[in-house]
Amino acid sequence: MTMKRLHTFVTGCLLAASLLGTSCTTNFEDINTNPNKMTVGDIEASRMLEPIIYGASKQWQYYTWYWNDELIQFTAFTGGTTRQEHRYFISDQDWKGVWNFYSSYANNTLHMASLAAEDGDVAIQAMALTLKVLFMSNLTDMFGDIPYSEAFQGREEGGTKTPKYDSQQEVYEQMFADLEAANELYATQPTMLDGNLDGLYGGDMTAWRKFNNTLYMRLLCRVGGRSEMNVGQRMRALLADPDKYPLFASNADNARVDYTGIKPYVNYFTDETENEFTASGRKLTEQFIKMTVISENGIQLYQDPRLPIWGKKHPSRDTWKGTISGCTNAQQSDADSGASRLNYEVFCRALCPSFFLSYDELEFILAEAALKGWIDGGEQAARTYYEAAVTASMEKWNELGAYSLTPVTITADDVATFLASDLASWEGHTNKEQLIGEQKYLALFWTGMEAYHEYRRTGYPVLTIGEGTFNDHILPTRFAYPATSVATNAAHVEEALQRMGGANNMKTPVWWSKQAIGR
Numbered sequence: 001m002t003m004k005r006l007h008t009f010v011t012g013c014l015l016a017a018s019l020l021g022t023s024c025t026t027n028f029e030d031i032n033t034n035p036n037k038m039t040v041g042d043i044e045a046s047r048m049l050e051p052i053i054y055g056a057s058k059q060w061q062y063y064t065w066y067w068n069d070e071l072i073q074f075t076a077f078t079g080g081t082t083r084q085e086h087r088y089f090i091s092d093q094d095w096k097g098v099w100n101f102y103s104s105y106a107n108n109t110l111h112m113a114s115l116a117a118e119d120g121d122v123a124i125q126a127m128a129l130t131l132k133v134l135f136m137s138n139l140t141d142m143f144g145d146i147p148y149s150e151a152f153q154g155r156e157e158g159g160t161k162t163p164k165y166d167s168q169q170e171v172y173e174q175m176f177a178d179l180e181a182a183n184e185l186y187a188t189q190p191t192m193l194d195g196n197l198d199g200l201y202g203g204d205m206t207a208w209r210k211f212n213n214t215l216y217m218r219l220l221c222r223v224g225g226r227s228e229m230n231v232g233q234r235m236r237a238l239l240a241d242p243d244k245y246p247l248f249a250s251n252a253d254n255a256r257v258d259y260t261g262i263k264p265y266v267n268y269f270t271d272e273t274e275n276e277f278t279a280s281g282r283k284l285t286e287q288f289i290k291m292t293v294i295s296e297n298g299i300q301l302y303q304d305p306r307l308p309i310w311g312k313k314h315p316s317r318d319t320w321k322g323t324i325s326g327c328t329n330a331q332q333s334d335a336d337s338g339a340s341r342l343n344y345e346v347f348c349r350a351l352c353p354s355f356f357l358s359y360d361e362l363e364f365i366l367a368e369a370a371l372k373g374w375i376d377g378g379e380q381a382a383r384t385y386y387e388a389a390v391t392a393s394m395e396k397w398n399e400l401g402a403y404s405l406t407p408v409t410i411t412a413d414d415v416a417t418f419l420a421s422d423l424a425s426w427e428g429h430t431n432k433e434q435l436i437g438e439q440k441y442l443a444l445f446w447t448g449m450e451a452y453h454e455y456r457r458t459g460y461p462v463l464t465i466g467e468g469t470f471n472d473h474i475l476p477t478r479f480a481y482p483a484t485s486v487a488t489n490a491a492h493v494e495e496a497l498q499r500m501g502g503a504n505n506m507k508t509p510v511w512w513s514k515q516a517i518g519r
Helices: 003-016 024-032 046-071 092-119 122-143 168-187 205-222 231-240 274-279 286-292 329-336 359-372 378-401 412-420 432-443 450-458 483-488 490-500
Strands: 075-077 255-257 282-284 293-296 299-303 354-357
Touching: 046 075, 046 092, 046 122, 046 255, 046 354, 046 450, 092 122, 092 483, 122 168, 122 205, 168 205, 205 231, 205 255, 205 354, 205 359, 231 359, 274 282, 286 293, 286 432, 359 378, 359 432, 378 412, 378 432, 432 450, 483 490
Parallel strands: none
Antiparallel strands: 075 282, 255 354, 293 299
C-alpha cells in the first residue's frame, strides 16, 4: 500500500463520516484495495500514523484561521457577506464539517489502535489512544454530549450504527481512562520501528508520554469548575509523581508538527496569496489590539512584543488599528479602513509549524490551579507559574519572529519589560484570575479551537458582541448536532439534548462551561 493511497483514505473519511457509528474502513476497501480480497488486518498500523498527524495538523491550522479566530475575536472576515463567521452566521453544513473532521480522525486513530493491538505494536497503540483523546476532546467541547463508549462500532460485525450519546461527564471520565491506559503503555518503553513516520516526536516515547499527560492536565483544567470531577485531587496526584506522569518541561516538549516543505508535508496556507489569506477581508480586531497595545490620548506607547509577529499594520498607517468583530454592514467600511491584518509572511510559509499543545499552556494551567487551591502553593506559586507561562509564550513566538517581513526578536529584557507593564503586571491587576485568563487567551493564538474553549470556560476576556451578529447576539455556546446525525440517530440525540437542558442550537451551554455551572 502506498502512502498516497493511505493519505487518500484518511482524508476521504472526513467527507464520508456523518455520525460516529459509520465505518471508514469500508470506504478504504472500496477505493484502495483488490476488490476480491481485503481484511482490516492487511493495513499496517504504523503506516496510518503519518497521514493522521500531518492531515490533522494542517486542518488544525485551518480551523484556527476559519473558526477559532473569528468566534473569539482575534480576527474578523469583513470582506463581504458570503463569509460571516464573526457574525455567528453558521449553518448546518458548517456543523457537519466540524463534526466529520474530529469524528473521522478519531475513528482512524481507534482503527489504528485496534490494528496495533493485533500486531503487538505497543508504541502505536499508545500513540493512537493519545490522539484519539485529542480529537474526541475537541468533538465533545464543540458539541457537548457525544457517543464515546459505543462510538465507531459500525465497522465491527454486530456493532451499532446508532450509538448512544454519553453525557459530557461520562465522556471526560472515559477520556481520562484512555489517557491513563496510554500512559501505562508508554511506561513499558516500547520502540517504534520507523520513527520517520512520526511527525510529532520522531518515535520518542518519552516525549509522547509527556504530551499524553500534559493533555490530561488540559482536560482536567477544562472541567475544573465541576466539583464532582475532583480536579484538585487528580492534579495533585499527577504532580506528586513526575516519574509516573512526566509533563512538558520546556518548549522543546511542545506537541508541534514541523513540515518538510515538500508537498504534501507543507503548511495548510502555503499556496495562499496575501489577498486570499487576509488582505481582502480578514483583519485583526479592535478587541485584540486593545489587549496588546497601550494607548494614551490616541498615541500608542507600548505594544505586546508578540504583536508584530502575529500581525502587521496596514500599509497606509503607522499605528495598530482593529476592525469591529460582529459589525453591521453599515459599519463595515469605516471599521475596515486602515485595519491591521494577520502576518502573511509568518503564517503562510510552507514550514510554519502547527501546534496541538504547548508548554506555555501547562504553566497557565498550573498558575490557575495554584490560585484556586487545586494544587499547593497559593498566590506566590501562581505568580511564578504565570510568569513562566508568559515567558514560554514569548520564547515560542520569538522563533517565528525571524520570518516576519521586518524580523522581530523578543529578548529576555523585552519579556521582563512586558511582565512589568500595564498589560501583564501581576501586581498591577487585582483580579488575578482574569489576568491569567486573558494572557492565556493570547498565548493560545494559532492553537486550534483552544481560545474558544477557554473563553466559554472562564468568561475571559470580556468580549463586546457586535450589533451585526446573528444567534440573538449570543456568541455560540456550542455547535448544533448536524442534521444527518439527528436524522439517523434521533432518539439518542434527543436524549442528549434533554440532558443538556436545551434545544439543538448554538445557545445551549456545554456542561463544563461557566454558563452551565452558573458561577
